[in-house]
Amino acid sequence: GAVVSQHPSRVICKSGTSVKIECRSLDFQATTMFWYRQFPKKSLMLMATSNEGSKATYEQGVEKDKFLINHASLTLSTLTVTSAHPEDSSFYICSVRGTSGASTDTQYFGPGTRLTVL
Amino acid sequence: GENVEQHPSTLSVQEGDSAVIKCTYSDSASNYFPWYKQELGKRPQLIIDIRSNVGEKKDQRIAVTLNKTAKHFSLHITETQPEDSAVYFCAASINSGYALNFGKGTSLLVTP
Numbered sequence: 001g002a003v004v005s006q007h008p009s010r011v012i013c014k015s016g017t018s019v020k021i022e023c024r025s026l027d028f029q030a031t032t033m034f035w036y037r038q039f040p041k042k043s044l045m046l047m048a049t050s051n052e053g054s055k056a057t058y059e060q061g062v063e064k065d066k067f068l069i070n071h072a073s074l075t076l077s078t079l080t081v082t083s084a085h086p087e088d089s090s091f092y093i094c095s096v097r098g099t100s101g102a103s104t105d106t107q108y109f110g111p112g113t114r115l116t117v118l
Numbered sequence: 119g120e121n122v123e124q125h126p127s128t129l130s131v132q133e134g135d136s137a138v139i140k141c142t143y144s145d146s147a148s149n150y151f152p153w154y155k156q157e158l159g160k161r162p163q164l165i166i167d168i169r170s171n172v173g174e175k176k177d178q179r180i181a182v183t184l185n186k187t188a189k190h191f192s193l194h195i196t197e198t199q200p201e202d203s204a205v206y207f208c209a210a211s212i213n214s215g216y217a218l219n220f221g222k223g224t225s226l227l228v229t230p
Binding site for chain 1: 152167218221223
């Protein structure tokens, strides 16, 4: 399977600041990456689909100006939570889609980033 | 859009027993159905998946069945062990890069 990393693993910030989360595909080129959000004891909710070289596609109800996504290379996508507020506190997880053969449907998840906004 | 329902939300079994988790989906175009296991604070790990051209798939103690007509699929874990305790998520998607739609998860507890 693919190796996916996220940085940072945990971040605590003050209300009003912006936080950038990086998602890296370490062993293959990912044309598509996905960003999910997970509240405690809840399911994963898709926020947006990140496409290399083009604008991200956001799910209904997700503010694109609030959650900025940049997929600048085939191995890196970033999610920036702008002007973070306590309600943005959550577990943010990225995933990458396989790029060859039967694995093109498979998504491999990063380890997640725990964001706490004070 | 796709709606994935998952039941039960919690499941407690004794070690050695079998566990079954069921999911239904709404979009008949969905043709890829993975199952993920997530331990507390960790990333979801793919444990098994099935595509719509297959009715059943097995990997050691884990099996998944798919009924396309009824639009439901199930995860079966046999000879459960305490380390199987985790939250299990089913998901559905359409091929070619579409995102996954997850069920709400099942918290499985295997007691010794």
